[in-house]
Amino acid sequence: MVRFVLMLVVLAFLGAKVGTANAQITTAEAALQARQSQLLVATLNDPTNLDIAFEYALVSTQLGDFEAAISTLERMLIFAPNLARVKLELVALYYRIGAIEKARLYAESVAAQDLPPEVRARLNAYEAGIDRQGQRFAVSGFASAGMQFQTNPNSGIQRGQVILNNVSFNVNDDARASSDFNTFGLVDLTATYDLYSQGDYIEANFTSFNTTYVDQSRLNYNYAGVAVGPTFQLARFGLDNAFAGLFASGGIVALGNDYYSNDFGIGARLRGQPLPRLAFESRYELSAVNYSNTPNYPTIRGATGVRFQSRSRASYTINPQLLVGVGWSSAIVDARDNFRSYKQFGLSGFASYALFGPRMGIFTDDQPWRFSVNFGGLLRDFDGPDPAINANSSQEDNVYFVGGTIKAPLPKQLSAFVASQFRQQYSNYDTREFSNFTVSAGLERRF
Numbered sequence: 001m002v003r004f005v006l007m008l009v010v011l012a013f014l015g016a017k018v019g020t021a022n023a024q025i026t027t028a029e030a031a032l033q034a035r036q037s038q039l040l041v042a043t044l045n046d047p048t049n050l051d052i053a054f055e056y057a058l059v060s061t062q063l064g065d066f067e068a069a070i071s072t073l074e075r076m077l078i079f080a081p082n083l084a085r086v087k088l089e090l091v092a093l094y095y096r097i098g099a100i101e102k103a104r105l106y107a108e109s110v111a112a113q114d115l116p117p118e119v120r121a122r123l124n125a126y127e128a129g130i131d132r133q134g135q136r137f138a139v140s141g142f143a144s145a146g147m148q149f150q151t152n153p154n155s156g157i158q159r160g161q162v163i164l165n166n167v168s169f170n171v172n173d174d175a176r177a178s179s180d181f182n183t184f185g186l187v188d189l190t191a192t193y194d195l196y197s198q199g200d201y202i203e204a205n206f207t208s209f210n211t212t213y214v215d216q217s218r219l220n221y222n223y224a225g226v227a228v229g230p231t232f233q234l235a236r237f238g239l240d241n242a243f244a245g246l247f248a249s250g251g252i253v254a255l256g257n258d259y260y261s262n263d264f265g266i267g268a269r270l271r272g273q274p275l276p277r278l279a280f281e282s283r284y285e286l287s288a289v290n291y292s293n294t295p296n297y298p299t300i301r302g303a304t305g306v307r308f309q310s311r312s313r314a315s316y317t318i319n320p321q322l323l324v325g326v327g328w329s330s331a332i333v334d335a336r337d338n339f340r341s342y343k344q345f346g347l348s349g350f351a352s353y354a355l356f357g358p359r360m361g362i363f364t365d366d367q368p369w370r371f372s373v374n375f376g377g378l379l380r381d382f383d384g385p386d387p388a389i390n391a392n393s394s395q396e397d398n399v400y401f402v403g404g405t406i407k408a409p410l411p412k413q414l415s416a417f418v419a420s421q422f423r424q425q426y427s428n429y430d431t432r433e434f435s436n437f438t439v440s441a442g443l444e445r446r447f
Contacts, residue, residue: 035059036068043072050076050083057089062276064240066093084113091126096241104130117356117365122320136196139447141189144417146442148184148211152177153219155425155434162430164389177434182213184440199233203245218256218296225251227267234272242272249285258294263287263307282312289333302337321368324351327376338384339395346399348376367409375402389429398426407444415444 039056046052053076060069073090076083087110094103107127115123152158156177161168186209193202204226211221229247250264265287273279287307291300308331315325331344354368380397389395403421410416417440424435 029063032059032063036063036065047075048079050080054086061089061093064276066097069093082113084110084115084119088119088123088126091123091130095126095129100130121356121367136194137191139189139191141187142444142446143185143187144442144444145185146183146417146440148182148438148440149179150182150436150438151179152434152436153180153182153213154178154216155432155436157431158434159430164431165391175431178216180213180215180219182211182219184209184211184442186210195230199235199243201231202229203231203247204228220255220257222254223251225249231269239272241274243270245269249287256294256296258296259292260294260297260300261289261291263289265307277317278314279317280312280314282310284308284310303335303340305333305335305341307334308332321354322351323353325349329378339382339386341383342380342395343383344378344380346376346378348374350374362410364409364411367415369409370407371404372407373402373404377401386429389431393428395427395429395432397432400424403438410443413445413447415446417442417444 036056036059039052039059042052043049043056053072057069057072057076060066060072070090070093073086073093076086080086087106091103091106091110094100094106103126107123107130110123111127154177157171157175158177159171161170163169187207189206191204191206195201205228207223207225209221209223211219213219227247227249229245231243231245234242234244245268247267247269248265249267250262252262253260255261265285267283267285269281269283271279271281285308287309289303289305289307291303293299293301309329310331311327311329313325313327315323317323327346327348327350329344329346329348331342333340333342333344335341350372352370352372354370356365356368357363359365377398377400380395380399382395385391385394401421401423403419405417405419407415407417419441420437420439422435422437425433427433
């Protein structure tokens, strides 16, 4: 209870921060509007000054005044028809307002010019988006594979003795922390079908994740899941750059090479870009989860029940290289066994920095290197005591994590990555307290 009060205090603090941020945004917007007015006067007084005109276009874009930005950039091309940066900005603006053919014409024009690697990479990204927009049916996604080392993949006990119902027991080898290597593969595909109705479309997502351990085969994990449903453009309600969707979902899990569980449910998603540099997305899902006892997990059927979970994140692009953001999540599980039912809430932060490096060895210079960090924690409280561990107190967990990733560009839209994470779980149950350090390396391809 005390921890949830503390969490409410944290949320209140975050609310105050959001209020302050809103005030800062309002102040920043007022400053931009004042600057736009000054630049407009300067542009009218000196229409051939391309530096002033370009700044006016950029400020107008930040304010969401795309028409003013487009007309200014088009006028600049009269005086300097080969300015690649101006054409690229027009590609971006026409793409954002949905004028795909105009965006395509400017993209083809600027593609013929000699461009720096970072400009070429940005153009390639827009060209890929333009190609997808021009198709009624499109598929995008990524696949990754690699190897991983974990110091404690089984979340094993890291002490010699534990207290069970006020009695001390020695920990046997099967329950102890044990390091291991594993291979992994992840595929995430999203297919969209344009309904030609004010930006509405059908979206289908398929995800598959598989791991195989060297020593601890009971941890081998195989998952496949799908989610399908319509997504609606919210501009018809006055919400520009915003989409809402509904979906039905289902998934199946094998653990330790045995069928383990399945789930099916319904959900909703929301994403948008209320400001040019601010983006958000949320997902909410209610599922029925069915578990089956296996030789390695002979009592897991008691976890069968209903699960509600939500995940949200907001990101802010400080500049073309640096992106920062926050995430928050919640889960409520109502299982057959009361001691398997719980409530969970989490907070996290992340940052990503992109840097174009020189061409060297197998690495290319047409895509950036990406450095990212993430950190956070969660609270998890169970509804009832586990009679086998502590008949008088319910389990309470605090989890904290910190990690980082480096991605390096390779030819043919491939990238190599190295990632690490440290995770620590504290608990009032001795058997549930553990730490785990993970290092992984592999290849990823986006398409």
